[in-house]
Amino acid sequence: MPNVFVESSAIQGVTAAITGETARYILTVLRYKTGGELFVFDEMGRFFKGIISSCAKNVVHMSITPHPPPMTESPLSITLCQGMLKGSKMDLVVQKAVELGVKRIIPLITLRTQLDYTRKIDRWKKIAIEAARQSGRVIVPEISEAMDFHALTQSIQVAGATAIMFYEGGGKGLKEIQNLEIKEQTIYAITGPEGGFMSEEVKRAEFSGAQIVTLGSRILRAETAAIAALTLIQFVFGDMGDSRQG
Incomplete structure (x- = not known):
């Protein structure tokens, strides 16, 4: 039904x-x-x-x-912090992120962001609603107002939150941090815009306590990186790798 x-x-x-x-x-x-x-x-x-x-x-x-809701929510509360993307790419990331079980999406203003996002929040909310419906979820993820990268890292540092920044320039393998303690089952996944993150942003994220992780030696498109990152997080820490879920 x-x-x-x-x-x-x-x-x-x-x-x-x-x-x-x-x-x-x-x-x-x-x-x-x-x-x-x-x-x-x-x-x-x-x-x-x-x-x-x-x-x-x-x-x-x-x-x-x-009626009892379907058991489609991940036990992991993922906030995707996505460097703003051009055109329909951000639409795609919002759609797939919802399908992959995120609880919140923060459009991220980085050093390489040059976009007018103010008219798009309502559009992304509609995409989130449709993706939740299509994927059988009963919780529509929150689409936050855009946040400056520095403000994000400050909030992560103050809260002592668990955060993983996916960086095309290198970092740990996800296997290396699979025993990472997830504070309150909440994790921030930080992925970059077209062109990726600047080195000073990576240093700032690392200083805030974020783990810097690589998705391999191949350079992925920004939208591909976001989808891959969320899939791997759900597999390692969430419900994709657990046969007892679902």
């Missing part, structure tokens, strides 16, 4: 009134009619089983009951 995201404001007690793009998706893509059953989740992580009680061109009314 498919699941769809709705704003919590659409849910009133045991009913939900779904409008806009979500209603069109239910009616024109899923081709559901009165009596159709589907799952519904909202930004608060609530999960319901719904039955369509009535539908029109622009609105779908449902009766809903709480």
Whole structure:
């Protein structure tokens, strides 16, 4: 049974009134009619089983009951700190990061960032919602406002947070840090923009306590590096390498 995201404001007690793009998706893509059953989740992580009680061109009314959510969330809380990418590349990273189980995405302003990001946050939030729906998640990751690289490393240092910076210029192999103690099961994965990180940024990240890790001898495109990094983190520290998960 498919699941769809709705704003919590659409849910009133045991009913939900779904409008806009979500209603069109239910009616024109899923081709559901009165009596159709589907799952519904909202930004608060609530999960319901719904039955369509009535539908029109622009609105779908449902009766809903709480339902146990699927076990699709990683035990690891990953924050992806992604150096801003041009064009559709950032869209791709947001989509795949959500599919790979991140809890939060921070667009990162680095020394090599020269982008106007202010109009894109809402777009990335929509991409995150759709990716969460497609991948069967019931938690939509947070898309934070863009953060300066220096501010990020300061916050990591102050909090004593676990952080891994993936650097194309070298570093430890991921196997070397597979016994890394993950503070509160939370980890920051830091990946660079086109052109990668500057050496002073790497030094700053290392000073803040971040582990500097290499993805191998080949130079990866920025979007490839982000996907590879998240996959490896989930395999080593999260739920991809554990047959007991899922």
